[in-house]
Each structure stands twice: as C-alpha cells, then as structure tokens.
Amino acid sequence: MWDGVDACNPERKEEGDRLATGLCHPGCCWLEAARLNRRWAYRIYPRALLWCGSRKTAVMTTSDYTKPAVALSSGEMPLLGFGTWQIDNADASEAVQTALEAGYRHIDTATGYQNEAGIGEGLMAVGLPRDSIFVTTKMPPDNVGKERETLEESLTKLGLDHVDLWLVHWPPNKQATPEAWEQFIKAQQDGLTKSIGVSNYSLDQIDELIAATGVAPAVNQIPWAPTKYDPALVAGLKERNVVLEGYSPFKLSNMDDPALTSIAEAHDATPAQIIVAWHVKHEFVVIPKSTKRERIVSNAVGAHIELTDDEVATIDGLSEVS
C-alpha cells in the first residue's frame, strides 16, 4: 500500500491541530495521481514524493498562519515565524517541513546559523508556492564590505532567487554602519530581497541609518518577551515605522509564572501559546524555535488565541524594564 496515504487521511487529528480536514499539503493534489502511477509522479516530483513517502507521521492540518500579519511596504509579514537558531543544518530540513505542515508561513534563519542549506531543502521538499512563504536571513556583522557576496551565498544555499527580509544581524563593531546599509538598499533595489532591516539596533542607531540614507529599516529584530516589554521602545519604533520583531520569546520568559499559567488555564492553552498570543495581540512579530514536532505544532496555535485587554495588561505587567 502507498505509505503516504495514511499521512493524508482526512480523519486524522493531532494535538494542537484545530482542523484536520482538506489538503494536508500541496503534495496531496499529486498524491492521488502518484497512487495511480507512482513512477510517473516520481519523475515529475522526485523530492516531494520522497518526502511524503518517508513521513507516515506527517501532521495534517489546514491551519495557516499567513495571518495575522503586519504590513511592510513590500507586502505582508506573518506575525508568527519559525525560529531556527541552534537547529543543525542536518536537522533543519525536517524541522522546516514540520513547521510548514503545521501552518507556519514564515521562516527565520541567518548566515550565522549555518543551516540555510537544510532550510532550503525543507522549503523545496514541501513545495509551497514561493510567494506564500516569508523567508528572512541575516548578514553577520563581520561581513561588512562583502554584503552582496553574503546575500548571494545565502540565496544559493536557500535555493531562492530572493528573500523576503534581509537583516544586519548585529550593529557591526557596535556601530550603525550606514555604508553597509547602503549596500542593503542596493540589494533591495536589485530585487535580491523584498525588504531590508536590522537586528539588535538601538533607536539612535536606526536614526543614524535614516539620517545617512533616508531609508528606515522595515524591521528591528530584538530580544523580546513580556519581561522585556518596554512601551517607550514600542512607541519609538512605531514612530519610525519600524516593525518590532521579537526573538527568544520563551528563553526570556518564566513559563511557570502564575500570571501566565492562570491565563493559560483560562484558555485551555499552554504558557508558551499565551506568550505567542501576547505578541500577536500587540502586533509584535514572534519567531519561536523548537526541534520537537509537538511543540512546533502547539506553539503556533497561540497565534490564533485571542486574549482579552485585561489579560494583555496582566502580561504587560510582567515587564522587568524600569
């Protein structure tokens, strides 16, 4: 019997999946054809067939976290993304496939994570339309002067002709470095990336880039969680039209905090899901990472949990920023 069929059984339900009907992934449209003529399908979709045929436990879900999203000048950025730091290249393909199956439509990587090739394999294996997935990568601060070369290498590894967002990973030598930013602007103009942004930049450093080039970063990716909540920083980024993208949402949180656990209980959810929901309610981009399938699926569900204003205020109160 065709071993991909079980993974596509519309009756199958997995923890964390709210919906378990319809197509489990784009492979399904050819899966039926493959059942009828496996050799034909293998010729047309060799990598996809390999993937589906080898994953009897594939999550089947119609969840799709394209929305909620935040508008960038070049399109929309899903508020939920999949973080990939500390996922080895050898495991990255599997992790990305799991995330895409679970409905994530936004993947965050970096040259420095050394897993772009694995991520590219995962993207290719799932075979979703390119414009349905938002891909971010980042240039290491030491690569100033080699900006274009760095991006081209990322694109080759990812198997893409453009990324959706390219970030300066850290301020090079702790400086804003407008000369690197000029190269980012050029790469965007040349179509190698749809948007450009920064990571770990202060408001002053962002202002320096704007003053030098007239171009604001679309995004600033920074350490963020309820414990880091800082309304002045939120307002400062908003004023500059820079989207706040948070990283390390769980590492920077106490998942056992009673405020979180009681809100989680009220929603029949996990504290991790509530942390994701808090980001989404504030329109902060959140990019949780996991290598465990159950957590990858479950964490994402938080993006569709609606917190009340009172709950958001309670979680805001966990801030340790004075």
Ligand SMILES: NC(=O)c1ccc[n+]([C@@H]2O[C@H](COP(=O)([O-])OP(=O)(O)OC[C@H]3O[C@@H](n4cnc5c(N)ncnc54)[C@H](OP(=O)(O)O)[C@@H]3O)[C@@H](O)[C@H]2O)c1
């Ligand atoms: N721009 C930057 O400088 C920068 C810096 C750091 C991170 N980032 C990006 O942000 C992403 C997220 O940040 P992060 O990876 O540092 O931290 P994170 O997403 O806050 O936490 C990841 C850790 O939490 C665990 N975890 C995941 N789901 C969980 C759950 N439901 N319950 C309990 N533990 C859970 C993971 O373990 P398992 O894997 O075992 O599940 C892993 O140890 C990164 O992957 C990367 O893409 C960017």
